[in-house]
Amino acid sequence: MKRKDKNFRLILLGIALLSVLAFILRVEYAHAAQSYINPATPVSFADLADKVKGAVVNISTTQEVEGNPLMPFLGPESPFGEFFGHKLPKEFFGNRPHGKMKTHALGSGFVISNEGLILTNNHVVAKATEIKIKLLTGKEYDAKLVGRDPKTDLALIKVKPDKDFPKPEVLGDSDALRVGDWVMAVGNPFGLGNTVTTGIISAKSRILGAGPYDDFLQTDAAINPGNSGGPLFNMDGEVIGINTAIMAQGQGIGFAIPVNMAKELLPQLKKGKVVRGWLGLMIQDITPELAKSFGIKTDKGVLISDVVKGSPAEKAGLMRGDVILRFNGKEIENAHKLSQLAAATPPGTQTKIDLLRNGQEKTISLKLGTMPTEAQKSISPEEKSDWGMMVQELTPQLAQQLGLEPGTSGVVISNIQEGSPAAEAGLRPGDLITEANRTAVNNLSDYQQALQKVKKGENLLLLVKRAAGSFYVVLTSPAKENG
Numbered sequence: 001m002k003r004k005d006k007n008f009r010l011i012l013l014g015i016a017l018l019s020v021l022a023f024i025l026r027v028e029y030a031h032a033a034q035s036y037i038n039p040a041t042p043v044s045f046a047d048l049a050d051k052v053k054g055a056v057v058n059i060s061t062t063q064e065v066e067g068n069p070l071m072p073f074l075g076p077e078s079p080f081g082e083f084f085g086h087k088l089p090k091e092f093f094g095n096r097p098h099g100k101m102k103t104h105a106l107g108s109g110f111v112i113s114n115e116g117l118i119l120t121n122n123h124v125v126a127k128a129t130e131i132k133i134k135l136l137t138g139k140e141y142d143a144k145l146v147g148r149d150p151k152t153d154l155a156l157i158k159v160k161p162d163k164d165f166p167k168p169e170v171l172g173d174s175d176a177l178r179v180g181d182w183v184m185a186v187g188n189p190f191g192l193g194n195t196v197t198t199g200i201i202s203a204k205s206r207i208l209g210a211g212p213y214d215d216f217l218q219t220d221a222a223i224n225p226g227n228s229g230g231p232l233f234n235m236d237g238e239v240i241g242i243n244t245a246i247m248a249q250g251q252g253i254g255f256a257i258p259v260n261m262a263k264e265l266l267p268q269l270k271k272g273k274v275v276r277g278w279l280g281l282m283i284q285d286i287t288p289e290l291a292k293s294f295g296i297k298t299d300k301g302v303l304i305s306d307v308v309k310g311s312p313a314e315k316a317g318l319m320r321g322d323v324i325l326r327f328n329g330k331e332i333e334n335a336h337k338l339s340q341l342a343a344a345t346p347p348g349t350q351t352k353i354d355l356l357r358n359g360q361e362k363t364i365s366l367k368l369g370t371m372p373t374e375a376q377k378s379i380s381p382e383e384k385s386d387w388g389m390m391v392q393e394l395t396p397q398l399a400q401q402l403g404l405e406p407g408t409s410g411v412v413i414s415n416i417q418e419g420s421p422a423a424e425a426g427l428r429p430g431d432l433i434t435e436a437n438r439t440a441v442n443n444l445s446d447y448q449q450a451l452q453k454v455k456k457g458e459n460l461l462l463l464v465k466r467a468a469g470s471f472y473v474v475l476t477s478p479a480k481e482n483g
Helices: 002-037 046-055 090-094 259-269 288-294 312-316 335-344 396-401 444-452
Strands: 056-067 099-111 117-121 130-134 140-149 154-159 182-187 195-206 216-219 231-233 238-246 254-258 281-285 302-307 323-327 350-357 360-367 382-384 389-393 411-416 432-436 460-466 469-475
Touching: 046 056, 046 182, 046 231, 056 117, 099 182, 117 238, 130 154, 140 259, 154 259, 182 238, 216 238, 238 259, 254 259, 259 335, 281 335, 302 312, 312 360, 323 335, 389 444, 411 444, 432 444
Parallel strands: none
Antiparallel strands: 056 099, 056 130, 099 117, 117 154, 130 140, 140 154, 182 195, 182 231, 195 216, 216 254, 231 238, 238 254, 281 302, 302 323, 323 350, 350 360, 382 389, 389 411, 411 432, 432 460, 460 469
8 A cells, every 4th residue: 555655746746847847838938939939029119119119200281261250050061051942052151252161181291311302292281381390399381392393293391490309200211111111100089199000011112093194102000180290200210201191981991102203203302393204115014915915925024005106115226015113223013103214203314125026026215294284284184274274184093084096195184164065065074085186186285285276256166075986176266344
């Protein structure tokens, strides 16, 4: 019996030793796992926030808009539009006096130079009559607009710095970002100044249809109205993006302009405006069907579908059917990328294009021209005329929405004034004008030049494309002014 008791005690001792050993191993494993995770997962973002917040500014703007002083409280769309159960006529509102009203908006920005330059979004300051910025310390400064670029939604403003002005933020390299990298957004959402949110890079090179040069970073760091123009930081405290947009119907889906795009445009923004380079090409992505038809053995590059007459591309000898592989040494993944690279290169720059022609690779040098629509200072994104219609440029995104074939050119009617010559001729929003007085209309510049040639009292002949067909229409000359 004593021998059995002794064996039993030895078994219990063994179990106890194994339990202790298992506990020690578990502690060591947890410590090793924690040591592995810590470098990639910050214990706290507090040090980073303290490091970068000082040069992030809150921007408040004042705008003047035309409107009825009683709007929106007594407008036809107001909940007060029905008075004691009776709908008031539109004439009641239309006869009220109109005047200019001041509105206010909020946004964010960040200091990029000791000279007082601040980078933000164009939509934050585009129509502002007054711009003020506030620092983390609460100190305020008056700012003025230096330059802006609506097509990338970037703007540069400037204040007169003093001894209290913060040191500029460091601009990083957005190309070095990887999906999954930690990021921090700082800004002024809903007027809540210096709000810090964190997340990761969810995706790169997102195209949203916001403009022709979309190349957004997607992040799940919380971005809200008022964050626009604020910085997106990496874990080294470098700005790698400018927070710009959100997807209203989603959660954790925000977008930022890559800082490398801003760095390319800064020299021109400092001069007041951005003028883009132009090749003069119609290009498209290479599909498997196109590759087979053209005998192309690569799935990289873009196919030239047409060359604009008199353009830099034509003068340099580029041809329809060529496949562009590289632009100034940078690989071309798709048509969007080439358009972006060419546009970001200043006009007059000597560029090198590597292409594939009849299966043979060759290099062509050319000097970039100036994008035609930007060479005309008087041209705006939308053009209104006495004919009673508003037209706009035909962008690839708009062409897709209207079901137009790639390469289609013209200007799109965006609005028709009731009772105008355009309305009487039966024109509609969405119609595409391809000719004016027997002259081809490829863009807004062509359209405006054609209208300038029409003398008072003369009619306007338009060739209009609607759905699958085209037709001519004559607009009767607007009534002459008295006197």
